[in-house]
Amino acid sequence: xxxxxxxxxFIESNLxxxxxxxxxxxxxxxxxxxxxxxxxxxxxxxxxxxxxGITVDNDDLEISNFSSVDRxxxxxxxxxxx
Amino acid sequence: xxxxxxxxCVIWDLDNTIWDGTLAESDDVRLKPGIVELIKxxxxxxxxxxxxSKNTHEETxxxxxxxxxxEYFLYPEINWNAKSIGVGNIQKNLNIGxxxxxxxxxxxxxxxxxxxxxxxxxxxxxxxxxxxPELKRFNPRFITHDSKRRRTMYLDDIKRKNEEDTFQGTPExxxxxxxxxxxxxxxxxxxxxxxxxxxxxxxxxxATGKTYDYEELNQFRLSDNYKLLVCELTDxxxxxxxxxxxxxxxxxxxxxxxxxxxxxxxxxxGVGTVLMSHIMxxxxxxxxxxxxxxxxxxxxxxxxxxxxxxxxxxxxxxxxGHILFENDLTMIQPFPPYIDVVIQ
Numbered sequence: 001x002x003x004x005x006x007x008x009x010f011i012e013s014n015l016x017x018x019x020x021x022x023x024x025x026x027x028x029x030x031x032x033x034x035x036x037x038x039x040x041x042x043x044x045x046x047x048x049x050x051x052x053g054i055t056v057d058n059d060d061l062e063i064s065n066f067s068s069v070d071r072x073x074x075x076x077x078x079x080x081x082x
Numbered sequence: 083x084x085x086x087x088x089x090x091c092v093i094w095d096l097d098n099t100i101w102d103g104t105l106a107e108s109d110d111v112r113l114k115p116g117i118v119e120l121i122k123x124x125x126x127x128x129x130x131x132x133x134x135s136k137n138t139h140e141e142t143x144x145x146x147x148x149x150x151x152x153e154y155f156l157y158p159e160i161n162w163n164a165k166s167i168g169v170g171n172i173q174k175n176l177n178i179g180x181x182x183x184x185x186x187x188x189x190x191x192x193x194x195x196x197x198x199x200x201x202x203x204x205x206x207x208x209x210x211x212x213x214x215p216e217l218k219r220f221n222p223r224f225i226t227h228d229s230k231r232r233r234t235m236y237l238d239d240i241k242r243k244n245e246e247d248t249f250q251g252t253p254e255x256x257x258x259x260x261x262x263x264x265x266x267x268x269x270x271x272x273x274x275x276x277x278x279x280x281x282x283x284x285x286x287x288x289a290t291g292k293t294y295d296y297e298e299l300n301q302f303r304l305s306d307n308y309k310l311l312v313c314e315l316t317d318x319x320x321x322x323x324x325x326x327x328x329x330x331x332x333x334x335x336x337x338x339x340x341x342x343x344x345x346x347x348x349x350x351x352g353v354g355t356v357l358m359s360h361i362m363x364x365x366x367x368x369x370x371x372x373x374x375x376x377x378x379x380x381x382x383x384x385x386x387x388x389x390x391x392x393x394x395x396x397x398x399x400x401x402x403g404h405i406l407f408e409n410d411l412t413m414i415q416p417f418p419p420y421i422d423v424v425i426q
Contacts, residue, residue: 015252031391034416039352041391042384061390 007072014040026069054079089219090178095187096135099208128229133158134168156236165192166199177346224275228323238319257420260317264356267426269310274299276324287344289385290377326357337365339374359415366411378403
C-alpha cells in the first residue's frame, strides 16, 4: 500500500460521518468538511508518529499540515527526507 | 511529589490481604476484620477499588459475589500473569495517573515486582490496611456529589464501552444514538467543591495545571471581571457529572482564558472542543479578542493539540513551558452534530 493510501485508510477508519456521505478527494480539507472531531486530531498525530517514526514538534502542529490527505503526505515526506 | 497526590484507586491483592487464607487451597477463607467497612468508606469518598490477584478468574469472582463485595471492584485482574501487567491494565482502563494508585499486597515480592515496573505507584503492606482511612492521601479535601457517584459512573462507562465494541456502524452513528446533552452554565455556589476537585484531579486535559481552592473560585464567581463556567454531560445511560471547567478574565479589549480543563472520562466522546468553541463564539459576540494561558506538562499534550487545531497561535513562550496563545476567531469549529449543546 502506498503512503497516500495508508493515510486515507486511517482517516476513513476514524470518520464521524455516515459512510455514504464520506466522499473526499486527496485535497479536500477534512476538518472544514466536519468529517472529524477533536479527538481525531490527537489520534492522527499519534498515528503519524508511531507509523512513520516521526516526532511532530510543537511548531509543526498546525492544522494546515494535517488538513488533507495531500497535506499529510507532504508533511510526512518532508520529515522523512529531513 | 507523587506521595502527595490524592489516591484515586486502591488495587487489592486477595489471599491474606482482603481475606485470611488461600482460596486455591481452601474455599474457607475469612474476610479480614473491618475490611468491608473500610472498602465502603473509601468508596463513599470517591476512591475506586480494583483487584490484582493470582487465582482463577471464575472461582474467585464467585467467591467475591458470595461475600457480597463483587460490585466494589472495577476491572479486576484475576489471572496468573505478573501483577505489574494487571496493574498496568487497570490503570489504562481507568485512565488515571499511576501516581494516584495504591497497590496493597501481603507479599514483599509482589510489591517489589509492581514497583519495579511502575515506579510512580505507592505499594503498601497488607498488614497496614486498617490505617488507610486515616492517611492524608485517602482524605480528599471535599467529597462531592460526583465523587460519591464515581464508581457508578465508571460502571456506566463500562456498559457504554461494551456497547461501543459491539456496535455495527460508523463512530458517528454510535455517538448519535447516545443522545448526548452538553450543558454549559456559569458556576453556582454548589458547583465550587466539584470545581476545586476538577482542578486537583485533572491532568491530561488541563491547559495550565493550576489548582484553585474553594475561596478563590468563589471570588472569581462573584467578580464582574471573571466568568467561571461549568459543564455537565449526560447521555442515555445517565450523567457523566460535572466534567469541564473554564475561567475567563474579562479585560477591556480581550477575554483571557486562565483555565480550561475537561475530565479524561469524556475524552472518547469527542466533546473536547465544545466548551472551547462556545467561549470563542461568546468572545467574538462581545467583540473582543481571545487569549489563553497554557503550561506544558508531561501529560497535557492532547490539550496543546486541541488549542493548535482550534487555530490558537503562540504569541509568546518561556523556558518553563508557559505559553500565551491568541486566537483571531476567524475559524470557529461548529458543535458536533451528535451533541445537543445547551447554554444556560
